[in-house]
Amino acid sequence: MNVDVHFMNDYARPGVRVCIANLPERAVEQPQIILDILESVDRDGERSQRSRASEIGIALGLTNAYLKFCIRKGYLKARKISSRSYRYMLTPKGFAEKSRLAVNRLSASLHFVRAVRGEYAALYASEPVCHWTNIVIVGTSTLAEICAICAMERGIRIEAIIDQDSIDQHRLGFPLHRDFAAVSKVVGGAVIADVEQPGRARDLAEIALGPDRVAVPPFLLALLPKKAAA
Numbered sequence: 001m002n003v004d005v006h007f008m009n010d011y012a013r014p015g016v017r018v019c020i021a022n023l024p025e026r027a028v029e030q031p032q033i034i035l036d037i038l039e040s041v042d043r044d045g046e047r048s049q050r051s052r053a054s055e056i057g058i059a060l061g062l063t064n065a066y067l068k069f070c071i072r073k074g075y076l077k078a079r080k081i082s083s084r085s086y087r088y089m090l091t092p093k094g095f096a097e098k099s100r101l102a103v104n105r106l107s108a109s110l111h112f113v114r115a116v117r118g119e120y121a122a123l124y125a126s127e128p129v130c131h132w133t134n135i136v137i138v139g140t141s142t143l144a145e146i147c148a149i150c151a152m153e154r155g156i157r158i159e160a161i162i163d164q165d166s167i168d169q170h171r172l173g174f175p176l177h178r179d180f181a182a183v184s185k186v187v188g189g190a191v192i193a194d195v196e197q198p199g200r201a202r203d204l205a206e207i208a209l210g211p212d213r214v215a216v217p218p219f220l221l222a223l224l225p226k227k228a229a230a
Helices: 005-011 031-043 049-056 060-072 092-125 142-153 198-209
Strands: 076-082 085-090 134-138 157-162 174-177 189-192
Touching (some): 085 092, 189 198
Parallel strands (some): 134 189
Antiparallel strands (some): 076 085
């Protein structure tokens, strides 16, 4: 089941007491949240719930509810150490569950990497990208590394990486610029590798090179807003 943190935080509004038993079915047993809770307790069993909630990125009430849920499932034990605080400890069952969930998360991550690599490889083999001999990559997320690897496998030169927000001068061993004006060489086109703001990255590249010289993999294309008809 995918983690729907926004929904769950909406449900766990400030001042609302959250009980796992009363949560809607789709909000129960979110593997990512359970793993985050178990890993947080493993790192520090005595930190405050407020600090734990901030670390994980969920509401305080939801953190409290999931701690109780993990205790009920036998993943955690709690020992009172003061009038307002507890020490949480992983049980053997909790260690086993943490390991199982961590392996599942890694497997999902590897699946994502394989899928993304496949899409970039297909993009470089498609028209007109297959005729480009050199490119710039727009974006510095993890996608940029996968994008760069696929380009180099096809013998495509990477002249630079573009990131409007970066203050660095190099990334992945390539020159890093904030705009296309700083790229000294003429390039065949630009490939988008910005998962956070793909629309902005595409627009920046299209302004500099024109739409026909900008390539976007399908999984990012699905995130872009549709352009208004001319």
